[in-house]
Structures are given as C-alpha cells and as structure tokens.
Amino acid sequence: MRIALLVFPGVQMLDLAGPMDVFSEANCQLGDSNAYRLVTVAPTLETITASNGMRFLPDASIADAPHDIDTLLVAGSPRISEYEENAGLIAWLVGQSRYVRRLGSVCSGAFVLARAGLLTGRRATTHWNSAARLAQNYPNVRVEPDHIFVKDGPVYTSAGVTAGMDLALALVEEDHGRGVALRVARELVMFVKRPGGQSQYSLHLAAQVTERSPLRDIQESILNDLSAELSVEVLAGRAGMSVRNFSRMFKRETGTTPGDFVEIARVQAARRILEESDTPLKKVAYLCGFSDQNGMRRAFVRRLGVTPIEYRQRFRGEVPALLETVRQAIAVT
Incomplete structure (x- = not known):
C-alpha cells in the first residue's frame, strides 16, 4: 500500500x-x-x-x-x-x-x-x-x-x-x-488505543482560558467539588443569572452546555481514579458525584464508548505490557 x-x-x-x-x-x-x-x-x-x-x-x-x-x-x-x-x-x-x-x-x-x-x-x-x-x-x-x-x-x-x-x-x-x-x-511505547479513545484536553485547561470571570469561577467550583449538587439551576443561582441566560452564556464561552461540562468533568475524574487505584466502582461513583454506579456506567458509555470496568481493564492491562517491554529491552542492552 x-x-x-x-x-x-x-x-x-x-x-x-x-x-x-x-x-x-x-x-x-x-x-x-x-x-x-x-x-x-x-x-x-x-x-x-x-x-x-x-x-x-x-x-x-x-x-x-x-x-x-x-x-x-x-x-x-x-x-x-x-x-x-x-x-x-x-x-x-x-x-x-x-x-x-x-x-x-x-x-x-x-x-x-x-x-x-x-x-x-x-x-x-x-x-x-x-x-x-x-x-x-x-x-x-x-x-x-x-x-x-x-x-x-x-x-x-x-x-x-x-x-x-x-x-x-x-x-x-x-x-x-x-x-x-x-x-x-x-x-x-504507545497505547494500541488510548484508554477510552477520546478527551484531547483537560477541563481544567478549558476553565483557565474562559474569559468571563463569573463563568470561570463557576467552572473552577465545579472541578473543585464534583460531589456537590451541580444542576443547571444551582449553577445559575451561584452566577446570579437566570437559567436561560446562564446556559446561553456558558455554551457560548465554553462550547458545551453546563450539564455536559459537569458530566465530562466527572468522567475525567473517575478515569484518573480508575487508572491509578483499585478503588471499588461504587466508591468511585460516589467520589465523582454520580447518582450511583449505574449512572457512572451510562456516562462512560456515552462519553468514552466503554464501561468503567472495560476502561480499567484496558488501561491496567496495556500499561504493564508496555512497561514489561521496556524492562526487557533494558535487560537485553
């Protein structure tokens, strides 16, 4: 070819x-x-x-x-x-x-x-x-x-x-x-497929580049406490705006809706825990603010195309394989 x-x-x-x-x-x-x-x-x-x-x-x-x-x-x-x-x-x-x-x-x-x-x-x-x-x-x-x-x-x-x-x-x-x-x-020394296959950049970076300070403060508060109540009504109240105006301005400044931003932030936080620990899925869901384990599963499938279990298996399976390859190469040399 x-x-x-x-x-x-x-x-x-x-x-x-x-x-x-x-x-x-x-x-x-x-x-x-x-x-x-x-x-x-x-x-x-x-x-x-x-x-x-x-x-x-x-x-x-x-x-x-x-x-x-x-x-x-x-x-x-x-x-x-x-x-x-x-x-x-x-x-x-x-x-x-x-x-x-x-x-x-x-x-x-x-x-x-x-x-x-x-x-x-x-x-x-x-x-x-x-x-x-x-x-x-x-x-x-x-x-x-x-x-x-x-x-x-x-x-x-x-x-x-x-x-x-x-x-x-x-x-x-x-x-x-x-x-x-x-x-x-x-x-x-690559992944066959990056775990989840998505997510080009972190929402923390997106929050830093948002120009309007009220919205930047809201984004940072979301990222700092994902287990809090983060409905659009609550977030609009924090910003001192109507739900309609808050949703419109948030989408214009960030390119995503408040609901999507919250869900993506929770998925990204859960990904880090799954990558770095053996924390039970139920506790991961609680720590990241999902309603329950099934809610986290639905969000993962929607955002990443894999379940939390599949994500953990894929990440924890490929990383050791890559590390073992590197170790073997070092041993040979």
Whole structure:
C-alpha cells in the first residue's frame, strides 16, 4: 500500500514524522519493507522548512505524485489557511478523493479537506484549539472536538500532533490486525488505543482560558467539588443569572452546555481514579458525584464508548505490557 502524506511549508513535524514512524515500524514487524510504501507530496517540489525549523525535500509535487496512492493523509501546519485558498491544491485533492481507498488528515489538515468539500456532511475532528474555527468556517461539517480521531466512511481525521500516531496505528490495525498493531505500539511505547479513545484536553485547561470571570469561577467550583449538587439551576443561582441566560452564556464561552461540562468533568475524574487505584466502582461513583454506579456506567458509555470496568481493564492491562517491554529491552542492552 502506498501511503502519501501531503505536506506544506511550516508543517508541524510530528504530524508528518509520527505517522511515518508508525507505518515504518509496521513494515519492520511484518518483515516486509514494502508493506507500506511512504511518500511525501507537496504543492511544489521545493525544500520545505517545518514549523520547528527542520528542512527536508518532499518526494514529489502534486504535479508528479504517484498514481497508485492507497491512503492519502493531509498534515497540519500553523500556516494551513494559506493553502485552503490554493485552487490547484484543492482541485488535486478532489481528484485524488475519487481514486484513493482512504483519505484523512492530521491536526489542522482537516481545514484543507473541508475546503475541498470532502468533509461535508461528515463527522470530523481537529486540534482542540482549532475545533471551534473549523465548525464556524465549515458549518456543514459535524465537528467532534473531544475525539482523538474520527472515522466516517473512508475519511479519517485526527486531533492535534501526536494524535496522528493514534490514527496511523488504527489504520495499521485495520490493515493487518490487532497483533501487528500491538507489536508496533510496544516498540514505539504507545497505547494500541488510548484508554477510552477520546478527551484531547483537560477541563481544567478549558476553565483557565474562559474569559468571563463569573463563568470561570463557576467552572473552577465545579472541578473543585464534583460531589456537590451541580444542576443547571444551582449553577445559575451561584452566577446570579437566570437559567436561560446562564446556559446561553456558558455554551457560548465554553462550547458545551453546563450539564455536559459537569458530566465530562466527572468522567475525567473517575478515569484518573480508575487508572491509578483499585478503588471499588461504587466508591468511585460516589467520589465523582454520580447518582450511583449505574449512572457512572451510562456516562462512560456515552462519553468514552466503554464501561468503567472495560476502561480499567484496558488501561491496567496495556500499561504493564508496555512497561514489561521496556524492562526487557533494558535487560537485553
């Protein structure tokens, strides 16, 4: 399979190097250097300077790119807006979309796919700090800002930077099975799948960047006492607002409803406890403010797609496996 990565001047180097290392390691694990044939493609065949200052020459330009591309991934760049308006590039992408088996993006590369109309009507994600802009600029895209990566048919989009490695690993698993993906993950000291598969950033960070101080105070009070009564009526009363006005302002400032914010905060707190301890599920639910263990289970399935038991087993199972791999490598050397 030929994997092409579309890059631009100012490319985020990890958006490129991360996925390439995953596919390259898959070749090693498969014992076939041609299982994935990697190629970098750029708008023009000129030396590219990445955002971190590294310089490299792409393998091909869009004018002479290979005709047998299986999977095309668009890397992100702080300068991505310059390429959204590149008519030749957009036309090339649209043409490629008719022939490639899979099309995807890493980080802000989603903006180029969206500009080409290739995300219209589809679910997609991007770096958490750019998700609101993607939703605003392309209202026909169903942006899911809290996912590490999203698959919608043959189109794949990932969150920022290192999430491109998660996406590449998922593609390896899709192509060659979980066993190969597990060996690649262990070699690169990665999770086969990040526990839960979601959550790009912490709500504590979201609270810190909220501009309006009354709402920032409310968010911090939620995070500091998750076991308290946190209904929208109670929160609106704390802010001295009507429920309607509070809900509207909260959604505008944070991008989520008060109820969703509280549930996500409780799930994130429960995740940390499940990762770090053997605390019984009933007590975890109590500590994090869920009505009961079943309420926590429903929230986990809704937010993460797994139950608390499955989450704990996945996390506690893969981490020791990775650590044991590292220990064995150290012992050999």
